Amino acid sequence: MDSPDQDAVLAEVDRFATRWLEPRCVRPELPLTSRDLDATLVEARTLGIVATADPGLGLWEDLDDTLSRSLRVLVRIARANAGVALAFHLESLARVLLRRLGFEAEGPGLAAVFGRYGIGRSALARFLAGVQLDEDDRALLLDVFGASDRLVTGHDGFSWLLWPAMEDRGTVRWCLTTTPTIRRHPHAHGFDELATFSVRPGMRRMGTDCTEETANRALFAEALTLHALGLVAIALGSAQRAHGLARSFAATRRQGGKTIDGHPAVQLLLASSRGAITSVEGSLEALGQRSIRGASIGRVFSVRAEAHPLLCRGANDALQVFGGMGYMRDVGLEKVVRDLNHLRVLSGSPPELALFVSAWEMHGG
Amino acid sequence: MADPFARPLQGHVHPSSVLSPRKAFARLASLVRPMVRYEPQDPWELDTSRLPRLLAAHRRKLRAFAESWLAPRALDIDVAPHAPPGKLHPASREVLRAAGRAGHLSDLLPRPLGSLDPRLLRFPLAFPQALKAEEFARVDGGLMLLLCATGLGVAPALLAGNLGALRRTVIPAFRACERGEPHLFAFAITEPAAGSDAEESHGASLLRPGVVAKACQGGFRLTGRKCYISGGDIAKHVVVFAALEGEGMESWTAFLVPAGAEGFRVPRTELKMGMRASGAAEIELDGVFVPERDVLGGLRAGWALNRAVLNVSRIPVAAMGVGFARAALEEATAFACRFRLGGKPLVDYQDVQLTLAQMMAETNAARALVWQAAASPQARQGEAAAAKFHTTDTARRVCELAMDLLGNHAVLHEGRVEKVFRDARLTQIFEGTNQINRLAVIEEEQERLLGLLAGR
Numbered sequence: 001m002d003s004p005d006q007d008a009v010l011a012e013v014d015r016f017a018t019r020w021l022e023p024r025c026v027r028p029e030l031p032l033t034s035r036d037l038d039a040t041l042v043e044a045r046t047l048g049i050v051a052t053a054d055p056g057l058g059l060w061e062d063l064d065d066t067l068s069r070s071l072r073v074l075v076r077i078a079r080a081n082a083g084v085a086l087a088f089h090l091e092s093l094a095r096v097l098l099r100r101l102g103f104e105a106e107g108p109g110l111a112a113v114f115g116r117y118g119i120g121r122s123a124l125a126r127f128l129a130g131v132q133l134d135e136d137d138r139a140l141l142l143d144v145f146g147a148s149d150r151l152v153t154g155h156d157g158f159s160w161l162l163w164p165a166m167e168d169r170g171t172v173r174w175c176l177t178t179t180p181t182i183r184r185h186p187h188a189h190g191f192d193e194l195a196t197f198s199v200r201p202g203m204r205r206m207g208t209d210c211t212e213e214t215a216n217r218a219l220f221a222e223a224l225t226l227h228a229l230g231l232v233a234i235a236l237g238s239a240q241r242a243h244g245l246a247r248s249f250a251a252t253r254r255q256g257g258k259t260i261d262g263h264p265a266v267q268l269l270l271a272s273s274r275g276a277i278t279s280v281e282g283s284l285e286a287l288g289q290r291s292i293r294g295a296s297i298g299r300v301f302s303v304r305a306e307a308h309p310l311l312c313r314g315a316n317d318a319l320q321v322f323g324g325m326g327y328m329r330d331v332g333l334e335k336v337v338r339d340l341n342h343l344r345v346l347s348g349s350p351p352e353l354a355l356f357v358s359a360w361e362m363h364g365g
Numbered sequence: 366m367a368d369p370f371a372r373p374l375q376g377h378v379h380p381s382s383v384l385s386p387r388k389a390f391a392r393l394a395s396l397v398r399p400m401v402r403y404e405p406q407d408p409w410e411l412d413t414s415r416l417p418r419l420l421a422a423h424r425r426k427l428r429a430f431a432e433s434w435l436a437p438r439a440l441d442i443d444v445a446p447h448a449p450p451g452k453l454h455p456a457s458r459e460v461l462r463a464a465g466r467a468g469h470l471s472d473l474l475p476r477p478l479g480s481l482d483p484r485l486l487r488f489p490l491a492f493p494q495a496l497k498a499e500e501f502a503r504v505d506g507g508l509m510l511l512l513c514a515t516g517l518g519v520a521p522a523l524l525a526g527n528l529g530a531l532r533r534t535v536i537p538a539f540r541a542c543e544r545g546e547p548h549l550f551a552f553a554i555t556e557p558a559a560g561s562d563a564e565e566s567h568g569a570s571l572l573r574p575g576v577v578a579k580a581c582q583g584g585f586r587l588t589g590r591k592c593y594i595s596g597g598d599i600a601k602h603v604v605v606f607a608a609l610e611g612e613g614m615e616s617w618t619a620f621l622v623p624a625g626a627e628g629f630r631v632p633r634t635e636l637k638m639g640m641r642a643s644g645a646a647e648i649e650l651d652g653v654f655v656p657e658r659d660v661l662g663g664l665r666a667g668w669a670l671n672r673a674v675l676n677v678s679r680i681p682v683a684a685m686g687v688g689f690a691r692a693a694l695e696e697a698t699a700f701a702c703r704f705r706l707g708g709k710p711l712v713d714y715q716d717v718q719l720t721l722a723q724m725m726a727e728t729n730a731a732r733a734l735v736w737q738a739a740a741s742p743q744a745r746q747g748e749a750a751a752a753k754f755h756t757t758d759t760a761r762r763v764c765e766l767a768m769d770l771l772g773n774h775a776v777l778h779e780g781r782v783e784k785v786f787r788d789a790r791l792t793q794i795f796e797g798t799n800q801i802n803r804l805a806v807i808e809e810e811q812e813r814l815l816g817l818l819a820g821r
């Protein structure tokens with residue numbers, strides 16, 4: 001996309017975040033209701049921010065182009081509300097994958113590209129690198145990406161579920177289910193505006209929807225890559241929010257005879273939060289220069305493995321700048337910390353991603 | 366179900382193998398054998414066995430209470446709607462009553478004045494308190510704080526040696542607690558404009574205090590606002606620190622204020638990230654009368670009392686960190702043994718074993734620091750503050766390791782680890798932020814450092 005077009009899209013997103021979303025999120029202790037979230041999604045679909053059945057310039061559309069626009073959109077939305085950003089990301093990802101597969105389905109969807117527990121450790125790297133799998137790898141992948149329950153945090157108002165299913169033969173097949181069974185888990189750690197639920201896809205497939213194995217595998221890698229990028233972008237936007245709040249607070253709160261940003265103890269906290277953000281911004285910007293075909297899943301997972309602990313540390317340090325106020329739900333910092341913790345363990349925790357990266361490198365992926 | 370002992374953990378030899386130290390050590394000379402133990406032992410029992418007998422028995426009692434009263438109620442209370450000030454969740458009330466009857470609300474004085482086994486007076490007071498904080502925090506941070514914050518409120522009266530206040534107020538309150546009618550205390554130093562400044566001397570020297578005591582016939586009238594006071598909405602007495610009218614922080618004085626006094630109001634309690642069973646109250650004082658006899662430790666003794674209380678109380682706060690780290694470790698260990706992945710338990714994976722070992726080492730190191738500080742006959746500022754910031758930072762780190770190990774399952778409330786994180790996060794903030802506690806270590810070192818500067 002041309003830079004002026006890209007700028008126009010980003011300006012539109014910024015307007016949406018400022019005028020629509022932020023006014024609805026001024027009280028972090030009162031999460032967006034399901035109805036607010038529905039209305040927000042409708043608005044975002046209308047504005048073309050979230051991908052819909054009609055191709056446009058929504059998130060993750062135009063995958064032949066560089067990824068930077070979608071990443072920037074997610075960062076901006078997450079700065080206003082991480083939960084909304086996650087809902088946008090998951091819905092758009094589902095739609096774009098659906099389109100790539102040539103499937104058709106009405107209404108909003110959800111793509112469960114992750115497994116029962118994480119991402120299948122180093123076995124996934126071997127699978128995606130096309131290495132012959134041993135029994136253990138196959139058992140692991142079948143367990144993680146088989147037909148068992150997947151734990152999802154997202155908007156539960158979806159009409160169809162798209163998921164890559166691992167098969168006994170060690171192949172992957174994309175499936176579409178319109179009647180998944182859902183079991184809600186109340187009071188999850190973060191993302192108060194979303195639901196956390198186990199979804200049992202069942203084995204229902206749309207007969208003609210199953211595509212050929214190599215293409216399936218390649219799309220699986222792409223989906224995992226996009227999903228990982230999305231999660232990092234959302235984490236970055238949330239951390240930026242925490243940092244902004246901490247900076248402003250430190251400039252006005254007085255203790256020790258001056259505003260607290262005059263104390264090295266606080267400067268170190270702010271620098272840690274800033275440092276985490278700068279580092280992840282740099283990595284994400286570099287990754288965003290490529291199209292999905294040029295993006296290496298190993299590099300993306302490697303960035304993600306480092307980014308989440310860094311951003312969690314930074315957000316905790318931002319919270320610490322607030323002292324006791326940081327612990328209070330009406331201030332918003334604690335929500336960012338919970339959301340970041342939550343993101344950190346979704347779809348592969350840092351140690352699991354690290355195992356993937358090591359194996360990916362070993363097998364020349 | 367297959368016998369779990371039929372095979373070793375992956376990557377290890379079976380304990381029955383001749384190459385396992387378990388088996389191999391049998392070949393050592395009988396004189397040497399007792400020196401190198403290699404037997405499975407429950408880590409809690411091992412730690413307990415290292416305590417003096419009386420403290421060990423006390424620790425056992427505390428764990429039994431925590432498991433039978435706190436554990437079954439913890440998750441429900443955590444997600445209950447926010448209660449208005451002064452209202453307790455019915456389950457919290459049950460726990461409070463039971464804790465009172467069991468003597469856990471009156472253990473700052475020995476029997477017959479309080480409930481502490483007099484033989485425990487052989488040990489510094491912080492030690493049994495630290496054991497209590499660890500055992501209670503391990504099962505629930507919120508209920509732990511509900512039960513422990515009252516001790517913080519009683520401490521100024523004890524350290525002030527104000528026998529009148531003890532006789533008139535504290536001892537009858539303890540008796541009520543033991544009858545199952547909780548009479549709680551709270552400790553109020555923090556003000557909207559004085560958090561860290563109420564915890565460290567340099568800031569205090571520059572502060573204009575917000576709560577002021579004006580002398581009047583027979584006593585004082587207190588006016589101003591305190592915030593974040595743990596248990597301040599349900600306490601029957603609050604120790605309020607206030608400056609004398611027209612003076613600075615050097616005039617700080619501790620006043621024992623009955624919560625029912627005219628002009629005493631709790632407009633709100635905070636909506637917190639964790640430790641939700643305990644309310645953090647804002648307290649408004651509008652000309653509240655306090656008779657002279659309820660001045661603790663004398664006029665202008667408040668700063669000394671405050672700092673003395675913090676020296677003692679930071680050790681149990683450090684122990685809370687140990688309790689949270691232990692909770693995270695225990696949950697992660699149970700998960701690693703219960704959860705199967707790719708046909709085998711998670712604990713069979715080497716990286717999971719590495720994580721568990723790291724968590725064990727960090728938790729044990731933290732406990733060693735706390736027990737060392739708790740065993741010190743005098744509560745030393747540097748030791749207490751170092752234990753506080755170190756163990757509470759450790760607690761967060763161990764929680765994060767546990768969350769990584771549980772992966773996406775870590776976000777579930779029923780898995781407890783996410784709650785342990787939320788509860789543990791507070792310990793890095795209260796009783797002085799961990800930054801202020803670091804400065805407290807240096808403050809105590811000041812004269813030695815000045816000596817070094819002077820080349821002495």
Ligand SMILES: Cc1cc2nc3c(=O)[nH]c(=O)nc-3n(C[C@H](O)[C@H](O)[C@H](O)COP(=O)(O)OP(=O)(O)OC[C@H]3O[C@@H](n4cnc5c(N)ncnc54)[C@H](O)[C@@H]3O)c2cc1C
Pocket residue numbers: 253255256260263264265266320321322323324325327514552553554555559560561562564568592593594595596637645791794795796797798799800801
């Ligand atoms: C849930 C909860 C329960 C509590 N219970 C009680 C209670 O029972 N009784 C009570 O009296 N108080 C209580 N507190 C208050 C608690 O002790 C204070 O929150 C804490 O001391 C920090 O003060 P603050 O919140 O005002 O933060 P601030 O003092 O505003 O600190 C903000 C930031 O500035 C830093 N900072 C401040 N001054 C300096 C300095 N001089 N040098 C370097 N850095 C500095 C801090 O480290 C922190 O990072 C409680 C707090 C909470 C959150």
